[in-house]
Amino acid sequence: MSAFLPKDEAEASDYVKSCYASGQSLTLMGNGTRQHLGRPIVTAHTLTTSAMSGITLYEPSELVIRAKAGTPVSEIEKVIAAKGQMLPFEAMDLRHVYGTQGEPTVGGLTATGLSGPRRIQQGGVRDHLIGVSFINGRGELIKSGGRVMKNVTGLDLVKISCGAHGTLGLLAELTFKLRPKPETEATLLINGLSDARGIEALCLAMGTPYEVSASAHLPSGSTRDPAQTLIRIENFASSVTYRVEQLAHALKAFGVWEILNAQDSAQLWHKIANVTLLPSSSALWRLSVPPTKAAACVAQIKAHMSIDYHYDWSGGLIWVSCATDNAAASMHIRAAVTAAQGHAILIRAPDQLRATHPVFEPQSEAMMKLNASIKASLDPKGLFNPGRMYAGL
Amino acid sequence: MTQIAFPTPDPDILARRDDIISGLAALLPPECLITSEDERRAYETDALTSYRRLPLAVVLPRSTQEVSAVLCYCHSQGVKVVPRGAGTSLAGGAIPQEDAIVIGVSKMNRILEIDYANRMARVESGVTNLSITDHVMPEGFFYAPDPSSQLACTIAGNIGMNSGGAHCLKYGVTVNNILGATLVLMDGTILQIGGPALDASGLDLLGLIIGSEGQLGIVTEACVRLLRAAEGARPVLFGFDSSEDAGACVAAIIAAGIVPVAMEFMDRPAIEICEAFAHAGYPLDVEAMLIIEVEGAQEEMAMQLERIITIAKAHHVKVVKESSSAMEAALIWKGRKSAFGATGRVxxxxxxxxxxxxxxxxxxxxxxxxxxxxxxxxxxxxxxxxxxxxxxxxxxxxxxxxxxxxxxxxxxxxxxxxxxxxxxxxxxxxxxxxxxxxMRHQFSKADLDQQMRVRAAFDPEWLLNPAKVFPLDERVPVDAPVPRKERAAA
CATH class of the missing domain: 3.30.70.2740 (Alpha-Beta Plaits)
Incomplete structure (x- = not known):
């Protein structure tokens, strides 16, 4: 096995062409901070995009930035913050989850497509990715989308590049739309609500006109008592003051809401975004369900096993941590999310567990057939991250 | 003389028209099948009216299962299919061809479920865009994408074209507002993609099918995101002596950290045409006009407008006209949204x-x-x-x-x-x-070939809306599956 570190698209393209000729498979990665996400794979070679780095376009007045795949997310965040702008989806940092070192890259961020708390209001990584260039399995550099926010020209290969875990192409350059960074933020907090009652409050808050930008419920458990229900408002200072008051009033049936100031609010949401509040040695699952079905989904899991967990996205995102040696966990969790019309990803577990149990939500036979055709259309010899998401893909 | 070419109809299909219609008639009740020339005329074009082709027949299924049965039949017979929403495409996306049948979604127009707590509606794809908002507005909610044709256009068509509208600056376009879809492939396979949860599992197929112009499959149902409307909204008119000033003003507003819910531009000819039609009170003595809409509570809108007006003044704004009532606000938008229709009058x-x-x-x-x-x-x-x-x-x-x-x-x-x-x-x-x-002006051959290869993963035989999107020559990359005819001959 050899490791390859191309300095630009041309080198990367040549390398993929040689693999296409020889049929030798490739593990694609950035700086490897989330390399343990997905099914364990064995390939002939590794290709790292670390050296394909740098911001290639930034137009603050157009709210758009373009960068090479190996560019550290922190570099982008620093440059745009200087102009009062942000990546709206709150890029998730998985270093705590995996205990990895190094700088997460924008390519890795896109390939995994995991978004933070603000996704409930602003949309996820895929919603803000507007242009991509990637190297397909034939070694050709392919461009899709562009630098403008509205673009329906041709078949859109941008969105499907996001969250494909490097199975469809080698991401080379990404273009994102940005948002102005809100002037300030505040968080409403109330203690002691049950899961169902907490999520009820969150759903009501999301249905108000006050543009809640994050909503989470942290239940009481091994590391916390009492439970906390949290609602974030971000805006100009005067609007934040007004909206927080209005929300506390609209939700007064749940009790008296405390207000966290901007600094405390930011710190807390950073922890929720990066799942640092749950035990770091256990297996970690990420469940996505309609918010009103979340509490029942968790109750169904708790009937079978002991878990730590919390809810983000108004209840629609559940982080579940459980013992790594609980072989039945997969069955119970998959059954619960299926009943709730949702799906689950096994984010962290020993290799052996991820090799023997589905990591991503199992798909129907018809869907797998279509996925295989799509994969073949982009990567006909199955060179890229073979089996990372599903066996045979 | 028209400039845009159509493929030559397949004589074999034209010769088999009666058989094909019999085949379709076996799948659907008579009221769902249109075969007479008079009635087919209604489907020969869309909003690109200078081009028209009479389809072989028109099918109006009532359910996902009927769409599946019809597609399965057409697939087995090698019959091309042109999907149709309300036929409001300005790009000819729904214009048929003589050797194709049209599948229209107009009979699948029910709202199946409204779920305010999860901020989601499940609808059949033939519902009109505006009917969703009309349905949920009493509770203060709306469906965000708002193309000018929203009174008539369907969610199926919106998904086909990834429709936008005036307010997508803040709320995004169709792809940002669809949670799930039921997709029927050309061979009749029914797939559920995504659903009521906030994100879908597996590959982002929603992102692929939205905007695919009816070439990957027919969407029969969708879960759409509902949003709570702001407390209030206020459009304001800004008149400028030059387009340069108006354009610079737009850039300066965004650079100042303000993203209004909408920023619409009209030049003098457009202002004159729309004002004559809508009597919206547009200024007639300016070269360029911006409609900028802000949202929120009264004090919030006032604060935002103050910031915007300050920026506009720095860019030599000549006229600032705030709407003072809901009726004035509605008129301002009526003028803008009827721009195409009003132009059509002159x-x-x-x-x-x-x-x-x-x-x-x-x-x-x-x-x-x-x-x-x-x-x-x-x-x-x-x-x-x-x-x-x-x-x-x-x-x-x-x-x-x-x-x-x-x-x-x-x-x-x-x-x-x-x-x-x-x-x-x-x-x-x-x-x-x-x-x-x-398309070749925007994309390289490798780009287009890759798009066509992905397209072929869904419809290897190019039966779905085949004359659209991609240049007519060089349609199938060499390594794509062999088309039906050659395969049969082999």
Missing amino acids: ADYICMDGTVPTSQLVHVLARTAEIIDTYGLKVANVFHAGDGNMHPLIMYNANDPASQALAEAAGNDILRLCVDAGGCLTGEHGVGIEKRDL
Whole structure:
């Protein structure tokens, strides 16, 4: 096995062409901070995009930035913050989850497509990715989308590049739309609500006109008592003051809401975004369900096993941590999310567990057939991250 | 003389028309099958009315299962299918061909479920865009994408073209507002993609099918995101003596950290046409006008407007006109949203849809005027300035083929200009037949071949809406599956 570190698209393209000729498979990665996400794979070679780095376009007045795949997310965040702008989806940092070192890259961020708390209001990584260039399995550099926010020209290969875990192409350059960074933020907090009652409050808050930008419920458990229900408002200072008051009033049936100031609010949401509040040695699952079905989904899991967990996205995102040696966990969790019309990803577990149990939500036979055709259309010899998401893909 | 080519109809299919209609009649009740020439006429074109082709037959299924049965049959018979929403495409996306049947979704128009707590509605794809908002507005909610044709256009068509609208600056386009879809593939396979949860599992197929112009499958149901409306909304008119000032004002507002819910631009000809139609109180003594809408509580809107007005003054704004009542606000939007219809009262027109980086707006407007002058035509510009989505309305005389040819040539020049300025051919209308032959200007051969290979993963035989999006020659990359006929002959 050899490791390859191309300095630009041309080198990367040549390398993929040689693999296409020889049929030798490739593990694609950035700086490897989330390399343990997905099914364990064995390939002939590794290709790292670390050296394909740098911001290639930034137009603050157009709210758009373009960068090479190996560019550290922190570099982008620093440059745009200087102009009062942000990546709206709150890029998730998985270093705590995996205990990895190094700088997460924008390519890795896109390939995994995991978004933070603000996704409930602003949309996820895929919603803000507007242009991509990637190297397909034939070694050709392919461009899709562009630098403008509205673009329906041709078949859109941008969105499907996001969250494909490097199975469809080698991401080379990404273009994102940005948002102005809100002037300030505040968080409403109330203690002691049950899961169902907490999520009820969150759903009501999301249905108000006050543009809640994050909503989470942290239940009481091994590391916390009492439970906390949290609602974030971000805006100009005067609007934040007004909206927080209005929300506390609209939700007064749940009790008296405390207000966290901007600094405390930011710190807390950073922890929720990066799942640092749950035990770091256990297996970690990420469940996505309609918010009103979340509490029942968790109750169904708790009937079978002991878990730590919390809810983000108004209840629609559940982080579940459980013992790594609980072989039945997969069955119970998959059954619960299926009943709730949702799906689950096994984010962290020993290799052996991820090799023997589905990591991503199992798909129907018809869907797998279509996925295989799509994969073949982009990567006909199955060179890229073979089996990372599903066996045979 | 028309400029856009259609493929030669397959004589074998035309000869088998009676058999094919019998086959379809076995699958559907008579009220779902249209075969007479008179009734088929209603489906021969869409909003690109200068082109028309009579379809073999029209099928109006009532359920996902019926769509599946019809597609399965057409697949087995090698019959091409053109999907149709409400037929409001400005790009010819729903124009049939003589050897194809049309599958319309108009009978699948029920709202199946409204779920305010999860902020989601499940609908059949033939519901109109506006009917969803109308349905949930009493509870203070809305469905965000708002194309000008929203009274008539369907969610199926919106998904096909990834429709936008005036308010997508803040709320995004269709792809940002669909949670799930039921998709029927050309071979009749029914797939559920996504659902009521906030994100879908597996590969992002929703992102692939939204905007695929009916070439990957037919969407029969969708889970759409509902949003709570702001406490209030207020559009304000800003008149400028030059397009340059208006364009610079737009860039300065965004750079100042303000993203209004909408920023619409109209030039003098567009202002005059729309004012004569809607009597919205537009200023008639300016060269360019912006409609900027802010949202929130009264005090919040006042604060935002104060910031925007300060910026506008720095860019030499001549007139600022705030709407003082809900009726005035509605009139302001009526004028803008009826721009196409109002233009249609004074002349025939074709509407371009290129998007450019907002920093290029002023340059592209100036070059557009030069191009139009060269061809001896007239243009009105009305577009979404916040996201650079241009809509030059090129006026011509539809009864004069030479005039139409000039208008189309001018339109093509303008679209090439948009691409060269760093933008794209179409921001929200789609490629259809209209911009198909310009695709090579935006994409390399490798890009287009890759798009076609992905397309072929869904419909290897190119039966679904085949004459659209991609240039007619070089349709199938060499390593794609062998088309039906050659396979049969082999």
